[in-house]
Amino acid sequence: MEYSQVISRRRMVRDYTDEPISASCVERVLASALRAPSAGFSQGWAFLALTEQEDRARFWQIASTQTEHSPGMRNAPLIVVSLSHKDAYLDRYAEADKGWEDRAESRWPAPYWDIDTGMATLLMLLTAVDEGLGACFFGLMPDELSPFRAAFAIPAGYLPIGATTVGHRGANVPPQSERVAQRRRSIDEVVHRGSWGD
Numbered sequence: 001m002e003y004s005q006v007i008s009r010r011r012m013v014r015d016y017t018d019e020p021i022s023a024s025c026v027e028r029v030l031a032s033a034l035r036a037p038s039a040g041f042s043q044g045w046a047f048l049a050l051t052e053q054e055d056r057a058r059f060w061q062i063a064s065t066q067t068e069h070s071p072g073m074r075n076a077p078l079i080v081v082s083l084s085h086k087d088a089y090l091d092r093y094a095e096a097d098k099g100w101e102d103r104a105e106s107r108w109p110a111p112y113w114d115i116d117t118g119m120a121t122l123l124m125l126l127t128a129v130d131e132g133l134g135a136c137f138f139g140l141m142p143d144e145l146s147p148f149r150a151a152f153a154i155p156a157g158y159l160p161i162g163a164t165t166v167g168h169r170g171a172n173v174p175p176q177s178e179r180v181a182q183r184r185r186s187i188d189e190v191v192h193r194g195s196w197g198d
Contacts, residue, residue, distance in 0.1 A: 006129045013134025015072030015170035025131050026051060026078055029166055032127040033082075036120035038112075040098060044088030045117040046158055048081040062147045063163065066138055072172060073136065076165035080124060081140075081148075083158040084117040117161050124164055134169040137162055 001009075030049055038044065050056050059081075060067060060074050067073045089112060090103035100107060121137060128135035139162045140148060148160060 001130050001132075006126050010126060010129050012136040012138075013165075013167075013169055014070035014136050015172045016075040016077075016134060016165070016167035017170050018075045018077075019168045020077050021131075021133065021167060025133070026166075028131065029078065029124050029127045030080065032123040033120040036116060036123050038116040038120075039089060040092045042089045042092040042113075042116070044085040044092075044113040045120050046083045046085060047120075048083065048152060048154070050079040050081070051077065058151055059148075059163070062144050062151060063140055065141060065144075072170045073165055075170065076136075076167040078166040079163055080121075080166070081152075081163045082117050082121045082161050083154065084111075084113040084161050085158050086111070086113045087157050089113050114159070114161055121162065121164060124166075128164075128166045133166055135164055135166045137164045139163075 026049070030047060033045070033047060034043075036045075050059055056074075056076075056079055059079055086105070089108070090105065092098065093100045093107070094103045125135045125137060140160050145160060148154065154160065
């Protein structure tokens with residue numbers, strides 16, 4: 001598929017068939033995340049891949065709010081939870097080649113550990129489209145975080161920034177709503193050339 005088609009076809013899919021996806025496809029989706037940029041090549045991310053039915057069932061017991069209005073999400077044969085790891089960045093920038101002598105979080109103008117993990121997740125979303133699949137990224141609710149950590153033995157220091165479902169699009173995936181096109185902001189609304197404003 002041409003890259004421009006991948007970009008234009010990317011959307012959040014919340015209904016899947018129960019058709020499995022191949023192990024090689026799963027690996028391509030996961031491996032694509034490793035090509036994301038990261039500040040100082042810190043790579044402060046980790047990904048929990050859930051492919052076994054019992055693991056996915058445990059996940060949906062915790063993240064049940066996501067499927068109240070979209071039960072077809074439960075059919076997705078792959079769930080990937082993206083986790084950011086702040087300490088990897090603080091440690092990396094305290095190394096000699098970066099010039100900082102401490103791990104001060106105040107040096108960071110934005111939480112790049114979360115930003116970079118988000119970029120890695122986007123590469124998985126795009127790879128799913130390139131594989132002819134659907135995918136959806138969603139956040140875990142605050143009250144779901146502790147049960148999720150306990151159920152899947154997530155180490156301290158790793159923050160779940162969200163989960164991605166991947167699978168074959170279900171028959172009930174509606175065409176994209178006209179409201180999306182109406183709400184999509186134009187390039188002139190969001191790109192400021194040379195300076196902000198006129």
